[in-house]
Amino acid sequence: xxxxxxxxxxxxxxxxxIGCQQxxxxxxxxxxxxxxxxxxxxxxxxxxxxxxxVESLTVEVGPRLAGSDKDLVAVExxxxxxxxxxxxxxxxxxxxxxxxxxxxxxxxxTHPYPQPLVITALGGSVATPKAGLQADIIRFDTLAxxxxxxxxxxxxxxxxIDHKTxxxxxxxxxxxxxxxxxxxxxxxxxxGAVGIVIRSIGTDHDRMAHTGMMRYKEGVARIxxxxxxxxxxxxxxxxxxxxxxxxxxxxxxxxxxxxxTSYNVIAEVTGATKPDEIVLIGAHLDSWDEGTGAIDDGAGxxxxxxxxxxxxxxPQKPARTVRVVLYAAEEVGLVGGKTYAKDHADELDxxxxxxxxxxxxxxxxxxxxxxxxxxxxxxxxxxAVMANNGVAKGNNTASGGPDVSMLPNLGVPVASLRxxxxxxxxxxxxxxxxxxxxxxxxxxxxxxAYAQFAYLMAQSELQLRPIAKKQ
Amino acid sequence: xxxxxxxxxxxxxxxxxIGCQQxxxxxxxxxxxxxxxxxxxxxxxxxxxxxxxVESLTVEVGPRLAGSDKDLVAVExxxxxxxxxxxxxxxxxxxxxxxxxxxxxxxxxTHPYPQPLVITALGGSVATPKAGLQADIIRFDTLAxxxxxxxxxxxxxxxxIDHKTxxxxxxxxxxxxxxxxxxxxxxxxxxGAVGIVIRSIGTDHDRMAHTGMMRYKEGVARIxxxxxxxxxxxxxxxxxxxxxxxxxxxxxxxxxxxxxTSYNVIAEVTGATKPDEIVLIGAHLDSWDEGTGAIDDGAGxxxxxxxxxxxxxxPQKPARTVRVVLYAAEEVGLVGGKTYAKDHADELDxxxxxxxxxxxxxxxxxxxxxxxxxxxxxxxxxxAVMANNGVAKGNNTASGGPDVSMLPNLGVPVASLRxxxxxxxxxxxxxxxxxxxxxxxxxxxxxxAYAQFAYLMAQSELQLRPIAKKQ
Numbered sequence: 009x010x011x012x013x014x015x016x017x018x019x020x021x022x023x024x025x026i027g028c029q030q031x032x033x034x035x036x037x038x039x040x041x042x043x044x045x046x047x048x049x050x051x052x053x054x055x056x057x058x059x060x061x062v063e064s065l066t067v068e069v070g071p072r073l074a075g076s077d078k079d080l081v082a083v084e085x086x087x088x089x090x091x092x093x094x095x096x097x098x099x100x101x102x103x104x105x106x107x108x109x110x111x112x113x114x115x116x117x118t119h120p121y122p123q124p125l126v127i128t129a130l131g132g133s134v135a136t137p138k139a140g141l142q143a144d145i146i147r148f149d150t151l152a153x154x155x156x157x158x159x160x161x162x163x164x165x166x167x168x169i170d171h172k173t174x175x176x177x178x179x180x181x182x183x184x185x186x187x188x189x190x191x192x193x194x195x196x197x198x199x200g201a202v203g204i205v206i207r208s209i210g211t212d213h214d215r216m217a218h219t220g221m222m223r224y225k226e227g228v229a230r231i232x233x234x235x236x237x238x239x240x241x242x243x244x245x246x247x248x249x250x251x252x253x254x255x256x257x258x259x260x261x262x263x264x265x266x267x268x269t270s271y272n273v274i275a276e277v278t279g280a281t282k283p284d285e286i287v288l289i290g291a292h293l294d295s296w297d298e299g300t301g302a303i304d305d306g307a308g309x310x311x312x313x314x315x316x317x318x319x320x321x322x323p324q325k326p327a328r329t330v331r332v333v334l335y336a337a338e339e340v341g342l343v344g345g346k347t348y349a350k351d352h353a354d355e356l357d358x359x360x361x362x363x364x365x366x367x368x369x370x371x372x373x374x375x376x377x378x379x380x381x382x383x384x385x386x387x388x389x390x391x392a393v394m395a396n397n398g399v400a401k402g403n404n405t406a407s408g409g410p411d412v413s414m415l416p417n418l419g420v421p422v423a424s425l426r427x428x429x430x431x432x433x434x435x436x437x438x439x440x441x442x443x444x445x446x447x448x449x450x451x452x453x454x455x456x457a458y459a460q461f462a463y464l465m466a467q468s469e470l471q472l473r474p475i476a477k478k479q
Numbered sequence: 480x481x482x483x484x485x486x487x488x489x490x491x492x493x494x495x496x497i498g499c500q501q502x503x504x505x506x507x508x509x510x511x512x513x514x515x516x517x518x519x520x521x522x523x524x525x526x527x528x529x530x531x532x533v534e535s536l537t538v539e540v541g542p543r544l545a546g547s548d549k550d551l552v553a554v555e556x557x558x559x560x561x562x563x564x565x566x567x568x569x570x571x572x573x574x575x576x577x578x579x580x581x582x583x584x585x586x587x588x589t590h591p592y593p594q595p596l597v598i599t600a601l602g603g604s605v606a607t608p609k610a611g612l613q614a615d616i617i618r619f620d621t622l623a624x625x626x627x628x629x630x631x632x633x634x635x636x637x638x639x640i641d642h643k644t645x646x647x648x649x650x651x652x653x654x655x656x657x658x659x660x661x662x663x664x665x666x667x668x669x670x671g672a673v674g675i676v677i678r679s680i681g682t683d684h685d686r687m688a689h690t691g692m693m694r695y696k697e698g699v700a701r702i703x704x705x706x707x708x709x710x711x712x713x714x715x716x717x718x719x720x721x722x723x724x725x726x727x728x729x730x731x732x733x734x735x736x737x738x739x740t741s742y743n744v745i746a747e748v749t750g751a752t753k754p755d756e757i758v759l760i761g762a763h764l765d766s767w768d769e770g771t772g773a774i775d776d777g778a779g780x781x782x783x784x785x786x787x788x789x790x791x792x793x794p795q796k797p798a799r800t801v802r803v804v805l806y807a808a809e810e811v812g813l814v815g816g817k818t819y820a821k822d823h824a825d826e827l828d829x830x831x832x833x834x835x836x837x838x839x840x841x842x843x844x845x846x847x848x849x850x851x852x853x854x855x856x857x858x859x860x861x862x863a864v865m866a867n868n869g870v871a872k873g874n875n876t877a878s879g880g881p882d883v884s885m886l887p888n889l890g891v892p893v894a895s896l897r898x899x900x901x902x903x904x905x906x907x908x909x910x911x912x913x914x915x916x917x918x919x920x921x922x923x924x925x926x927x928a929y930a931q932f933a934y935l936m937a938q939s940e941l942q943l944r945p946i947a948k949k950q
Contacts (some may be wrong), residue, residue: 063717066714067592067714067717067718067721068592068721069592070592070593070594071594071595078594121538121539121540121541122541123541123542123549123771124542126910213915213916214685214687214911215687215770215909215910215911215913216685216686216687238915239771239911239913239914239915242913242914242915243537243538243771243913243914246534246538246914247538250538250539299686300594300710300714438686439597439686440685440686440710442686442710442713442714443710443713443714443717444684444709444710444713445684
C-alpha cells in the first residue's frame, strides 16, 4: 500500500493529537466520587484477584452443570471465597434446578459416504433409541424456512438447520441464530421430523460442537436434538451437493432426573446511609459441562466478586448496599435469576439498578442503561469518568444480562456493560471454554468498570424510575 | 508508534522500488523451458483441480486410517481419479500395513479436583485395563528430563511430558518435541512408569488432542500412551501448583490386529526421450482417523496429482517420466515409502530426483535440494523462474519429505518445496484436520510450484549425483 505525502502528514498530526489528548487526560484532577472511581480503576488494574478467582474456580471445581454434584461443590467454593474476602454479609438462597445428564453422543453418516460426525447433545434433549436413530436429513437455511416447509417433506426425517452465526463485536449474530437451537426441535417435530441437528451456534471453524439449552412444548413430540460442529455442517452440505439422499445415525443417551436444590450465593457490602437500597452486580456460578466454564461464566464471577471486594475495602463505604449475586442454573433456563426475582419481589422496589456480567472477558467499551429516559443525560454525566477506562456512554436499551433480564418489567432499572464479544462465540458452550481463553489485563479492565459502576450507582442522587416496559 | 519523516521517506522510496520491480518482472520475456514453466504456473493458478480433489477425497472417502476399510476405499478413489484424469499409466503396488484400531479413550482427574480431561490415544498404543489405569502423575519438562529421572520417583506412576511446541513458519518446533510422543513410552516404561500422557505436539490452544505414532521396544513393557489437549496440560500444571499428588484415570481400548494389504497408487506421464528416468512427486493417501485428512495429506494428494495432470496435458511431454506416487500408510511408520524404496531398488538409479508434499496447504516459499554440492548453483539457476511464483532459492539440506526421506541414503537426490507451516501444527493429527482449513489460492500456488519443479527436473541436463550421505 502506498501512502501519499498528504496522508503521511495527516497521520503524523493525528499521532501528535493522540499524544496531547493522553497528556491532558492524565492531568485531569478528579474530585469527590470521580476521584474514588479513578482510584478504584487503578486498584483494579493493579490487581490479579479476578483472574485468581477464575483460575481457582475452573481448576478446583471445573465443570459445574446445574443440578450435578459439581454444582454443589461450586456453591461451597463460592461461599468460602466470599467469606474469605471479608464481605459484610455472605449467604445463600435455595433454587430448585432441573437435573439433566449428558450421557454419550455420537453420530455418523451412513449413506452415501459413511464417516463419523462430531456432535453434542443440546441441553434438555431426550435420548435416541439405544440402537440409534437413523434417517435421511432435510436441510433448511433457517428456523423460519423450516416453519414454512411442507410437513410431507419433513415427516420421518432428521431436520438439519444450517444457519451460520456471523461474527460481530456485539455478539449480535447469536440472537439471530439461537432460535434454531432453542425452538428448532418443536418446529421440526410439528412437521413430523424424528430428530434435529443444527449447525452449532458459534463463529469458529473448530471441530467442536456448541451445546446450549433447547425446549420442548406440551403436546408436541419430544425428538432428540444435537448440534454439529461447523466443519461437520459443511461436510453435510458437500454431501447434499452430491446426493439427494444423505442418511445419518444419531446416538445419544441424555437423561432428565427431575429437580435438585442449588443456591444463589450472595455477598454484600452494606451501604453507609441507605443500606436497604441495593445496587446489584451479578454473574452466574453454574456452567455447561464440557468446558471448565472459564469465559461462561467464571469470568463474570471473578469480575463482580473482585469489583465488590474493592468496594468492601474502601475507607468510606458508599451510601447504598452493593450486592454481588452469583446466580445458580443460568444455563438451563435463567433459573437462579427467576428465583431471585420471585424471592425478592417485596424488595425489588429497593433495587436501585442491576447488571450482570455474562459475556466472557472481552474489554468493556460501552455502558448502556435502561432507566427513565429523562434522567439518562444526567446519569451519563455521572458515569463519564468511566471513559478513562475505555467505557463510552451508550444508549437506553440495556437488557442488563440474562439473570436480571426479567427485572425491568418488574420496574427495576438495569445497565449493560457492553463487552467486546468478537471471539466469545468461538468458545461459548464448547469444551474450549477454558482458562487460557481469558486475557488477564482485559479481565482487570472489566473489574475496574464494574467497581466504578457499582460505586457510582451506590452514591448516585438521581431518581432512575419509572422505566418504560420492555417490548 | 510515531514515524520520523526520514523513515517515512525511506518507506516511500521502498514502496516505489517494489512497484518498479513488479513491473519489470511482468515484462520479462521467457523462452524455452522457462516459458513452459510460466505457462504451467498460469494454468495452475487458474485451475481449481487440486481443491476439487481434496474436497472429493475428504467428503467422499473421509478419514482413511491405514489398514482400515476406508483405506481401501481411498485406494479405489485414487485409482479411479488418476485414470479419469488420463495419465499415461495408472497402477497400484501392494503394501503390507499394520492394523491399529483406536477404540475409545477417556481420562479424568480423580484427585484432588475430579474432572474430565480431553485426551486421544497415540497411534500404536496398547489398551488400559478395562477398569482404567489409575495412578499419580509425575511431570517432566521434556523427554530428556524424563531420561535423567530417578526410577524410584517414576515407578508406578503415569509420566506427564509437558513440552510445549513452538510456532514457527518452518514447523521446526515439531521436530524438537515429537520425540516425547514417539519415544516417551519406552523411556517412561524403562523407569517403571505404568502409563504416559504427553502435552499434545501442537501449537494451538484448542481442547483437542493431537494423535500420532508412538513406538514400543522389544523387552520394554508396553504401557498405554495418550496425548492431552493443550488446555488440559495447563490444567494439570495448575493442579500440580496446588497439590503434590495429582491422580488421573486413563481408559483406552485401542487394539492391534496384525497386518493388512494396502497399496501405493501410482500415475505416470511417460517421458518423451528418457522414459526410464523418473522425476518422482509424491504425497500420502492415508490419514489419521479423527479428522478427514484434508491438510494431512489430502492437500498433498491434490497438489501432486494436479501438477502431474498439467504436465500430462502439455502439448510436448518433457524428456523424463514424471511419476506421481500416492503412498500408503505414511502415518503409521512411512510404510508405503519404505516399501516403494525396497520394491523399486533396481530402479532407484534411474530416479533423477524425488519430492513429497506432506505439510498442508501453506504457500511454498523456498526450494531446497539435496544434490551434488557442485551442481547446486546451476540447478538454482535452472529453477530461478520459480521465483515468479514466490519460490526463492534455498539450501542443499532437503530431506525430500517423509516417504522419500530414505532415498538420499540410497543415492537418490531429493528436493523440499518448503511451505509456510505457521498454522500447520494447530490442526495436524486432530479432528480439526478438515477441508475448511485449506485456502484454495494457496493450494493452487503449491500446484504451480510442483508442476514447474517436475517439468524443469524432467527436462534438466544437469547431473545431480553423487550426493553426500545424510547424517
